[in-house]
Amino acid sequence: MSDSTVDVTKKHHSFGRKLKYGIGFSLLIVLIIGGMYWKKVSNKPKEEYSQWSKPVPVRIVPVQRNNLDVEIKAIGTVIPVHTVNVQSQVSGVLQRVHFKEGQWVRKGQLLAQIDPAPFIVALAQAEGTRQQNLAQLQNAENELSRYQLLFKQDSIAKQQVEQQQALVNQLKGQIQSNRAQVDAAKLQLSYSKIYSPIEGRVGFKQKDVGNLIQANESTALVTITQVHPIYVQFAIAENHLAGLRETIKSGQQVKVSAWDKAEQQQLAVGHVQALDNQIDVSTGTLKLKATFDNRDDRLFPNQFVNVRLNAQTIQNAVSIPSDAVQHGAKGTYVYIINKDHKAEIRSLKLGLSSNGQIEVLAGLDGTEKVVLEGIDRLSDGKEVQIISDEQKHRPVTESATG
Structure with missing residues (x-):
């Protein structure tokens, strides 16, 4: 390998080392700057904001002082008022019914007819016995008159006169008994017609025509x-x-x-x-x-x-809506709104309630305003925002620029 080639290779390796060191140094600078920025941002005071810190919207009602109808x-x-089970006082066959089920009837109106034939016969028999005894009485009285005349003439003994007088008295007693028997027979005959004892409405009939009716039986006719x-x-x-x-x-x-x-x-x-x-x-x-x-x-x-x-x-009573009353460990209380628009707890002594209003015996004097809605977010001293009925029912509209 030539010397020129070796020099080129050395230069190449030297450049690579310098480049690596430069990149590492740059990254180190970036990390340092980023850390300083993060520390600055993290140490910046945060803006305090909470929905619970805002005034609580509530609806209030004035305490009333007027007459409270309990x-x-x-x-x-x-x-x-009256219920009557109509029953027959005599036994016999039900002959006619003179009412319709569910009908309105007057007092004394004829309702039903029992077969009167047996009672007519009994009445005739009682009257016949009475007439027979009347004839015997008349004969005995005539005999007594003759005995009394003979006794004055001293023709018969006094005992005969007394015996005849006793017979007359006995027949008079029988006549009185016969009269009572006739009246009883007439009464029984009258019972064969059943009249309404009161004015009112009849129900369903329990007996049909043709049935045998027993006197004072448990099942009523109507x-x-x-x-x-x-x-x-x-x-x-x-x-x-x-x-x-x-x-x-x-x-x-x-x-x-x-x-x-x-x-x-x-x-x-x-x-x-x-x-x-x-x-x-x-x-x-x-x-x-x-x-x-x-x-x-x-x-x-x-x-x-x-x-x-x-x-x-209750005259001149202090009253509030029952829904405004709260119950706690210390008893019953309400929230009132003071002049600073803050909630204030008032303990109460309550009386009678009526139609959603309850009487306040102690704790309010009638000039306060109590919280009716929005109580769940309230506490003593909490600032409030009073919502009127118009605001409560006002429809929510979206902003055109939102």
């Missing part, structure tokens, strides 16, 4: 219910008893309204008729009976209805 809700059963007026029976908790009794003692009628099962339609309006004489110890409730005119037949016997009872009126 309304009690219960489940009631419609019951007739049932009649009086529904004008009509009762609704229900029960309330015993803690409402004191206020209810005070209202009744004051002479006021306690209003009661009956609603359908869905509580969407009011069926009738009435008033409390009577309170039971004792509390049911097993349930802690008191039974009440309310009366309704029911001329439109909206209430039907044995129907279940929802009852709303206006038990009492």
Whole structure:
């Protein structure tokens, strides 16, 4: 190998080493600069931002101070004022039925006819016996008159007169008994016609024409219910008893309204008729009976209805919506909004509730505003943003430039 070739090779290796060292040095410079930049960036203070740090949007309602009508809700059963099971008082064949099932009948209206033939015969027999005894009595009285005349003439003994007088008295007693037998036969004959004892609506008949009816049997011929007026029976908790009794003692009628099962339609309006004489110890409730005119037949016997009872009126009561009340370890409380637009906790002592409103006995004076919605994000001293009903229901629109 020539010397020139060796020199070229040495130069080539020397250039390669210099190039490698240059690249490594450049990478080292880049790493140093990058590290310094990262340190600078990482040490820069971060901007504090959190959705929870913003004021909490809430909806508020003012505390009310007015008369609070305490309304009690219960489940009631419609019951007739009178229910009569019509039965025959005599035995016989059912001859005719004078009503239609479900028909409205008046008091004293003829409902059915039992075959009267046996009772007509019994009446005739009783009257015949009475006439026979009347004839014997008349003859005995005539004999007594003759005996008394003969006794005055001293023609017969006094004993004969007394015996004849006794016979007359005996026949008079028989006549009185005969009269009672005739009246009994007439009464039995009258029982062959069955009349309605009350005004009301008849149900389904239980006996068809041609059947033998037994007197006072367990199965009634038909049932009649009086529904004008009509009762609704229900029960309330015993803690409402004191206020209810005070209202009744004051002479006021306690209003009661009956609603359908869905509580969407009011069926009738009435008033409390009577309170039971004792509390049911097993349930802690008191039974009440309310009366309704029911001329439109909206209430039907044995129907279940929802009852709303206006038990009492609390004058000048401080009240708030029941949904605003919170329950915690320290008792019941609400959030109010102070003048700095911050939430503040107020502990409460509560009274009776009605129609979504609850009476506040202590804790509020009636001038505050309580939080109704947005409570889950609130805490004592938290700043709030009050949302009006218009803002709450305002539709959200997209920005045209967004």
